[in-house]
């Protein structure tokens with residue numbers, strides 16, 4: 001089953017989207033969401049296309065989301081860069097430790113942007129962003145984002161745009177620390193790679209038919225996100241730019257040379 005999409009306007013989005021996406025005239029689209037199916041509600045897949053920086057922001061974990069009365073899921077997310085203009089960057093974690101008071105002051109005067117660790121990025125760069133990591137996606141990138149199905153973003157700084165900030169809530173959950181280098185990597189141009197192994201979901205990049213071992217990681221329903229080439233789920237073609245629900249990995253057929261991401265939730269206790 002191919003998931004329905006929602007196009008989301010964003011002040012940092014683009015007037016023109018890369019194929020196969022199209023932007024309605026006069027709208028600045030920043031995100032394409034694939035509506036989570038009712039029988040796999042834990043994960044949300046988005047494409048993100050930027051022309052300006054996103055807010056400097058942070059997300060809560062499961063316990064913090066629940067304590068705030070915002071649902072049972074926090075928001076851990078990960079990004080695979082699929083296109084990047086020269087000089088495009090992602091800001092993740094801080095260069096040096098920062099306490100809550102200094103973080104608040106830096107958010108208020110905007111200097112927080114310069115305290116983040118900014119990474120030059122290219123297609124194939126992959127980042128896992130645990131809840132509590134202060135981050136900002138930069139201008140001129142295209143990203144596939146796989147995240148817990150939660151829409152809780154606490155904005156700490158928004159470059160003066162007239163959107164709501166969430167300083168108290170954000171600083172309460174933000175870690176004033178560096179991003180763990182083990183949580184980022186450049187994935188190979190060819191071949192398969194296990195990208196995320198919990199705690200909330202598993203994510204694999206696959207080329208061609210599933211390699212041995214992948215079936216052990218994705219035992220139940222999964223989301224299929226083709227990046228290039230011919231992929232089908234239960235006999236129905238799924239194109240790059242689409243996302244489909246598969247009942248099981250055996251239903252996914254991948255033609256030689258095709259590349260795709262597959263994602264499945266980690267059930268608690270699994």
Ligand SMILES: O=P(O)(O)OC[C@H]1O[C@](O)(CO)[C@@H](O)[C@@H]1O
Pocket residue numbers: 010031054055056057077135137145147153155
């Ligand atoms: O508040 P902003 O700047 O629009 O950013 C929100 C977006 O940022 C992300 O958390 C990515 O960092 C998206 O999942 C989310 O939709």
